[in-house]
Amino acid sequence: MNITRKPIADGVNLTCLPARKFKTGLLSAQFVAPLSAQTAGAVALIPSVLRRGTVDAPDMGRLSARLDDLYGARIDETVRKIGEYQCAGFVASFLDDRFVPGSERLLEPVTALLGELFLRPVTENGVFLPAYFDSEKTNLLDAIGSIRNDKRLWAGRRLLSEMCAGEPYGVSRLGEEADVEALQVGGLYSSYRELLATAPLEIVYCGSASGEEVEDALRAALSGLPRGEIRTLPEMSPHAPRADVLHISDAMDVTQGKLEIGFSCDSDDYMALLMGNVLFGGSSNSKLFMNVREKLSLCYYASSAFHRKKNLITVSSGIEFGNYQAAFDEIMEQLRMVQAGDWEDWEIDSARSILLNSYASLGDGQGKLENFYLSRAVSGFDDTPESMSESVRTMSAERIIEAMRTVKLDTVYFLKGKEAAE
Amino acid sequence: MNFTQYDRIGERVYSKTLANGLELRVVSRPDYARKYAFFATRYGGMDTRFQLGGQWLDTPPGIAHYLEHKMFDTEDGNALQELAKNGAEPNAFTSNAMTGYYFDSTQHFEENLRILLSFVSVPYFTKESVDKEQGIIAQEIRMIEDNPDWQIYHRMVEAMYKQSTARIAIAGSVESIRDITAETLYRCHEAFYTPSNMILTVVGDVQPERVEEIAVEILPAAGGPVIPRDYGHEPPEVAVHELRRSMEVATPQFLTGFKCRPAEYGEDWLRQALIGELASDILLGESSPLYLKLYDDGLINSTFGGDYELLPGYACFYAGGDSRDARAVTDAITDEAARIAAGEFDMDLYRRLRRTMYGEYIRSFNSFETVAVSLTEGCFNGYDPFRFPELFETITPEDVRAFLRDNVTPENRVLSEIVPGDAGGDVDGTGA
Numbered sequence: 001m002n003i004t005r006k007p008i009a010d011g012v013n014l015t016c017l018p019a020r021k022f023k024t025g026l027l028s029a030q031f032v033a034p035l036s037a038q039t040a041g042a043v044a045l046i047p048s049v050l051r052r053g054t055v056d057a058p059d060m061g062r063l064s065a066r067l068d069d070l071y072g073a074r075i076d077e078t079v080r081k082i083g084e085y086q087c088a089g090f091v092a093s094f095l096d097d098r099f100v101p102g103s104e105r106l107l108e109p110v111t112a113l114l115g116e117l118f119l120r121p122v123t124e125n126g127v128f129l130p131a132y133f134d135s136e137k138t139n140l141l142d143a144i145g146s147i148r149n150d151k152r153l154w155a156g157r158r159l160l161s162e163m164c165a166g167e168p169y170g171v172s173r174l175g176e177e178a179d180v181e182a183l184q185v186g187g188l189y190s191s192y193r194e195l196l197a198t199a200p201l202e203i204v205y206c207g208s209a210s211g212e213e214v215e216d217a218l219r220a221a222l223s224g225l226p227r228g229e230i231r232t233l234p235e236m237s238p239h240a241p242r243a244d245v246l247h248i249s250d251a252m253d254v255t256q257g258k259l260e261i262g263f264s265c266d267s268d269d270y271m272a273l274l275m276g277n278v279l280f281g282g283s284s285n286s287k288l289f290m291n292v293r294e295k296l297s298l299c300y301y302a303s304s305a306f307h308r309k310k311n312l313i314t315v316s317s318g319i320e321f322g323n324y325q326a327a328f329d330e331i332m333e334q335l336r337m338v339q340a341g342d343w344e345d346w347e348i349d350s351a352r353s354i355l356l357n358s359y360a361s362l363g364d365g366q367g368k369l370e371n372f373y374l375s376r377a378v379s380g381f382d383d384t385p386e387s388m389s390e391s392v393r394t395m396s397a398e399r400i401i402e403a404m405r406t407v408k409l410d411t412v413y414f415l416k417g418k419e420a421a422e
Numbered sequence: 423m424n425f426t427q428y429d430r431i432g433e434r435v436y437s438k439t440l441a442n443g444l445e446l447r448v449v450s451r452p453d454y455a456r457k458y459a460f461f462a463t464r465y466g467g468m469d470t471r472f473q474l475g476g477q478w479l480d481t482p483p484g485i486a487h488y489l490e491h492k493m494f495d496t497e498d499g500n501a502l503q504e505l506a507k508n509g510a511e512p513n514a515f516t517s518n519a520m521t522g523y524y525f526d527s528t529q530h531f532e533e534n535l536r537i538l539l540s541f542v543s544v545p546y547f548t549k550e551s552v553d554k555e556q557g558i559i560a561q562e563i564r565m566i567e568d569n570p571d572w573q574i575y576h577r578m579v580e581a582m583y584k585q586s587t588a589r590i591a592i593a594g595s596v597e598s599i600r601d602i603t604a605e606t607l608y609r610c611h612e613a614f615y616t617p618s619n620m621i622l623t624v625v626g627d628v629q630p631e632r633v634e635e636i637a638v639e640i641l642p643a644a645g646g647p648v649i650p651r652d653y654g655h656e657p658p659e660v661a662v663h664e665l666r667r668s669m670e671v672a673t674p675q676f677l678t679g680f681k682c683r684p685a686e687y688g689e690d691w692l693r694q695a696l697i698g699e700l701a702s703d704i705l706l707g708e709s710s711p712l713y714l715k716l717y718d719d720g721l722i723n724s725t726f727g728g729d730y731e732l733l734p735g736y737a738c739f740y741a742g743g744d745s746r747d748a749r750a751v752t753d754a755i756t757d758e759a760a761r762i763a764a765g766e767f768d769m770d771l772y773r774r775l776r777r778t779m780y781g782e783y784i785r786s787f788n789s790f791e792t793v794a795v796s797l798t799e800g801c802f803n804g805y806d807p808f809r810f811p812e813l814f815e816t817i818t819p820e821d822v823r824a825f826l827r828d829n830v831t832p833e834n835r836v837l838s839e840i841v842p843g844d845a846g847g848d849v850d851g852t853g854a
Contacts (some may be wrong), residue, residue, distance in 0.1 A: 021453040023432065023788045060717070064709040068774035071781030095781045099432065285506055346507060353509030353529065360455040360528035366788070 001363060003384075005377060008215055009222065011199075011230030015373050016214060017206040019363075025096050025107060025207030026366040027214075028078075029114060030089035031199040032378055034234050035081060035168040041175025042183055042191040043088050045140050047077035049188065051090070052132040053122040057113075066113060071095045073110050075117065080371075082378045083309030084168035084236045087202070088195075090114055091370065096208050107209050108217045115221025118196070127189040137183060144174050152301075155258035155415045156316055162248045163262040163411035167237055169310050197228035202377050206366045236379070239264050239310055242410050249414040256300065258415040259327055261315040263335075263407045270308050271391040272403035277306035277313055278351040279400070280338045285350040287334040287343070292317065298327045309379055313407060321416050328412070341401045348397070355392045359385040424630070430811045431784055435797075436630035443618025443645030444637060447797050448630035451790075457531045457626030460794035461542050462522035464621075464802045465614035467592030468733065469519070471652040474613045478652070481610060482601045484559070484594015487516040489607050491555055492547055493523070501541035510534045516592055518733050520798060526790070531628060532636060539622070539640040545611045547604040560596045570671050570840050577665045578679045578740060578838035584661040585654035588736040616646025621801045623794040653735045660836050668843030675725075676839045677742035678752040682730075682829040684737045685803075691732060692805040693813055696779075698730030698739060700817065701825045703775045705759055706741050710771070712758045721751050732803075739829055748839050756832055763827035767819055776814075783810050 005015040033043050057063045067073050073094035080087045092114050094106045122129055148154050157172060164170030174180075205214045241264060265273050281288035281304025288302040302317040319327045337343065362368050362385045376382070383391075424438050436448040470481050493514070494501045505512040510527035523542050527534050566572050576591060583589050593599075624633050660681050685694035706712050706728050716722045728741030745751050786792045796807040 019453075021451070023784050061709065061714045065774060068709055068778045070777075072778030072785070073781070093785070095784060099430070099784050101780070283506075285503070350507050350509070353507070357509035357511075357528045361526075364454050364456045 003373070004211060005373075008203075008218060009225065010227045012201045012222065012225070013203065013377060014211075014215060014218065015202070015204045015377060016211045017204065017369050017373060018208070018211075019206055019366075019369075020208045022207065022366055023096055023099060024093050024366065025209065026091065026093050026205070026370055027107075027111060027114065027207075028089065028091040028204045028370050028374065029118070030078070030080075030087040030202050030374060031195050032202055032233065033086050033088070033195065033199050035084045035086045035171050037171050037176065037179065039191065040086060040171050040173070041140070041180035042188055043086050043195070044079045044174045045136060045180065045183065045188060046192050046195065047079065047088050047090060048136040048139065049128050049132055050117050050121050050192075051075070051077045052136065053129070054113075054116045055120045055122055056116065058122040070106055070110055070113075071100060073106060073113075075110070075114060079173055080374075081171075081173040082375050085233060085378050086173065087374065087378060089201075090117060093366070098208065107207075107213060108220075111214075111217035111221045115218075119222070119224050121192075123189075127185050128192075130185050133185040133188060137180065140174060140180055141177060144172075144177050144180065147172075151252070151254055151256070151258055151415060152316065152318065155260045155413060156314070158248070158250065158415070159260035159262050159314060159411060159413040162246065162413060163312075164239060164310075167239065169237075169239070169307075193226070196226055198231040200230060200233065201225075202374055204370045204373055204377075206369050236309060239312060239410075241266075241408075245409050246411040247414075248411065249416060251416050251418050253418050254415065255417065256318050257321045257324065257417065258413075259299075259315075259317045259319050259324060259331075260413040260415075261328070261331060261409070262411040262413075263313040263315075264410045265311045265313060265403070266406035266408070267311075267403040269399060269403045270311070271388065271395060272399040273311070273313070273407075274306050274308065275351055275355065275392060275395050276338055276400045276404040276407075277304055278354060279343060279347060280304050280313070280335060280404075281315055282306070283351065283354050285347065285354075287337060287347070288315065288317075288331065291334055292327060292330050296326075296330060298323050298330055302327075302331065312410075324414060324416075332409070335404075335407065339401065339404045339407065341397050352392055352395075356389055359389045359392070426808075428808045431787060431808060433787070433808055435808065438634065440617065440634070440637060442641060442643055443616070444641060445621040445801050446630075446634060446637060447621065447623045447801070448628065448633050449623070449625040449793055449797070451626050454626055455528045456526055456790065457528065457628055458524065458526050458624065458790040458794060459531075459535050459538055460522055460524040460623045460625075460791075460798065461538055462520050462621055462623075462798045463614050464519065464619050465521055465610070466517050466519040467590055468587040468653060469614070469651055470587055470590060472613060473650040474609060479609065481606060482594060483590045483598040484563075484592070485599075485602055485606065485610055486521055487593045488555065488559060488599055488602050489610055490514050490516045490521050490523075491559060492552060492607060493542055493545065495546055495551055496541050496544070497546050501537055504537050505534055508534055512538070518588055518592060520802065522795070522798065524791075524794070531626070532632065535624075535633065535636050536640055539637060543615060543641055545608060545615070547607050549604055552602065552604045552607065556599060556602075559593065559599055563591075563593050563596050563599070566591075566593055570669050570675060573667065573669065574675055574677050574742070574838050574840050577667065578677045578836060579738070581662045581665045581836035581838055582660050582679050582681045582738060583656060583736065586656045586736050587653045588733050613646070613649050617641050618645025619649070621798050623797050625790040625793050656735060660834060663835065664837045664839075666839040666841060669840050670844075671840055671842050673744045674746060674748065674839065674841045675742065675744050676748035676751070676837060677740055678748070678755060678835060678837050679738050679740035680830045681834045681836070682737035682739050684735050685732050688804040689809075689813065691803045692800070692807065692810070693817070694737070695730065695732055696810075696814055697817055697821050697825050698732075698737075700775065700779060701822045701830075702728045702730055702739065702741070703779065704772060704822060705762060705826065705830070706755060707775065709775065709778075711768075712754060716751060716754060721745055721747055721754075734803075737829075742838075748837060752835070752837050756830065756835060759826045759830035763823050763830075765823070767823065769819070772819055772822070780811070780814065783814075
């Protein structure tokens with residue numbers, strides 16, 4: 001795949017991923033903002049309000065009709081947290097021109113509609129329609145509230161917000177309830193205008209059209225983009241090391257406890273950490289899964305994740321309240337084994353296979369491609385699936401051990417039942 | 423000569439029936455690293471009563487799903503781990519009319535295919551391993567039964583069908599699975615896991631001849647007899663018009679279903695499915711006047727949606743979501759269907775929705791899973807899903823009108839509701 005990324009307007013970059021194997025084309029356009037508690041809620045809300053209607057297609061019925069005419073094209077609003085940045089915008093997916101009956105083309109009209117959603121929202125008295133603002137604000141509050149219903153998600157959120165308190169990384173993708181509650185239609189409209197004027201815009205296209213065709217369609221669609229001075233994004237802040245381990249617990253009306261553990265890493269060999277994490281808890285053949293879950297039955301699930309952009313590892317597990325200490329000890333023991341290089345050949349082979357499989361199949365999914373290349377553009381990493389595969393193939397046990405020895409316990413979060421708390 | 427080229431959707435398929443009766447489909451996907459194999463038997467939750475060796479057997483509800491769980495056990499251990507060691511991602515599912523086993527991998531494809539074909543075709547159960555599974559599946563069943571979406575759907579089917587085995591919960595109940603033994607599992611495997619009752623579909627950049635050679639090498643040389651099945655003698659009328667239950671939910675939810683004429687084996691099946699889906703979009707899809715009106719009136723929200731489903735001897739058109747007044751929504755759907763059936767037809771809407779459906783169908787073939795499952799369903803029900811564009815062209819507005827007129831009527835209608843309250847409290851209505 002001949003991948004290119006180039007500026008096409010002031011602070012607007014286009015990444016082109018040419019591919020003829022898909023039935024559809026994908027076009028994603030995301031504004032990138034620094035993640036911050038003050039603005040996260042507003043940035044998260046903007047795409048949903050924009051998606052409600054444009055000057056020419058001012059309601060759901062007329063917008064759907066436009067999309068129906070384009071052979072069921074989809075334009076979905078998205079909000080993502082990538083490192084300490086927040087990406088908000090739309091992802092469009094539409095039938096590849098080769099499969100459209102007749103000689104009709106979809107790239108141009110879909111891109112035009114995308115531009116319309118960004119630039120020409122339906123307004124009243126110079127701000128968003130209050131009805132659209134109100135209902136989308138309610139939807140966002142519901143979405144934030146529903147995180148609480150999924151206890152695993154909730155516990156993971158709590159760990160990060162405590163562990164990274166005061167750092168942008170501790171801020172939730174959708175913002176906090178109280179901040180969203182306080183949003184007003186006028187203020188949101190100003191935030192939207194500011195985003196248009198100052199936020200870098202990352203565009204990713206994947207499909208069979210040529211780079212020039214995509215560029216032409218985008219130039220036409222975004223010609224009215226009111227650019228001001230484009231903001232330079234701040235660097236990611238490293239996680240501040242903690243002198244003493246932080247212990248936090250909450251009590252809720254639950255039957256299963258959630259033990260979440262955060263570790264800081266102090267190595268810049270991220271490929272070694274990535275692979276060490278797969279060995280530790282990153283797959284269904286990992287030490288956490290095979291020992292804490294399968295062998296000792298201490299938990300319903302146990303897995304770990306490597307947060308590459310912030311150099312953290314987090315462990316997530318669901319346990320019976322009474323197993324807290326045993327589960328904690330066993331998780332720490334498994335980490336110690338990885339740090340000591342105490343693993344069998346099949347474990348490292350399996351970790352290698354899992355990573356190679358995921359890099360090899362990255363190019364087979366448009367969504368996965370978009371996410372990877374957006375993330376790469378936003379965080380400034382320059383690795384490719386090929387370079388990562390090569391690194392996995394040649395990774396030595398010594399490098400993994402060295403990198404994993406920098407992994408240090410930072411924060412322990414426990415969600416327990418109300419009765420257990422009494 | 424076994425290749426078929428489908429230019430309109432950009433597919434090329436190798437099809438063959440092997441000497442042992444196995445149906446083989448290999449869908450070429452050059453430029454993809456992923457290789458996906460799907461091995462399925464025409465046997466699911468609704469196949470509880472069948473004839474084997476001249477005798478009718480009644481097996482416990484949930485047995486097909488139980489068998490699926492146990493198939494991963496091999497004499498040497500567990501096939502899941504074998505596949506995972508090769509970086510493959512294996513899994514399986516049981517539906518009403520099929521059980522499918524699959525893996526997805528970028529390396530060691532042939533070795534993985536051998537593992538898949540052998541663990542599915544060679545059963546290995548012991549009393550201990552079968553007993554041990556009881557607890558695991560019982561937990562799974564409790565989880566399913568706690569799910570309001572499942573409850574509301576299952577109860578809708580129960581209201582609509584009196585005798586059809588489509589009423590049976592795929593996983594069975596905690597009680598019904600207690601009667602499952604290693605012997606019964608072996609008998610079900612003997613009846614349904616024969617090559618002539620199965621299909622192997624591979625999607626990816628592979629050589630079809632190699633897939634065929636491996637299938638011949640691993641699978642039994644002989645197929646099996648045709649197994650007569652009894653899906654129950656279903657009368658045309660519904661069992662009961664309304665069912666309501668209370669559960670721990672935040673808002674009231676409903677599904678309204680219409681019992682439809684089942685489809686015939688063959689291309690009629692696909693045609694019927696397409697007409698049903700198009701009728702659903704026109705009647706109550708997101709662009710329909712009814713949807714917009716109900717949404718504006720606050721009677722439905724974004725959870726609202728509908729679908730059309732076909733199984734052997736079973737067809738159902740349904741819609742639902744959250745609503746504070748399920749009855750009003752149900753009446754509005756029935757009235758609107760009658761209005762459209764009587765001849766008021768928005769041709770502009772019809773033309774647009776056809777476009778959307780066309781786009782959605784072709785889009786869905788991006789997914790290897792969808793391709794494999796569609797080909798399997800097509801094979802079991804006698805049609806070729808890749809002939810979709812040709813078949814779609816033959817559908818007329820009159821087909822849609824006739825569908826609504828014949829099926830979406832007050833007589834065929836049932837309403838299943840879940841209202842907030844204590845879990846499990848039945849507050850069944852008495853019928854309309």
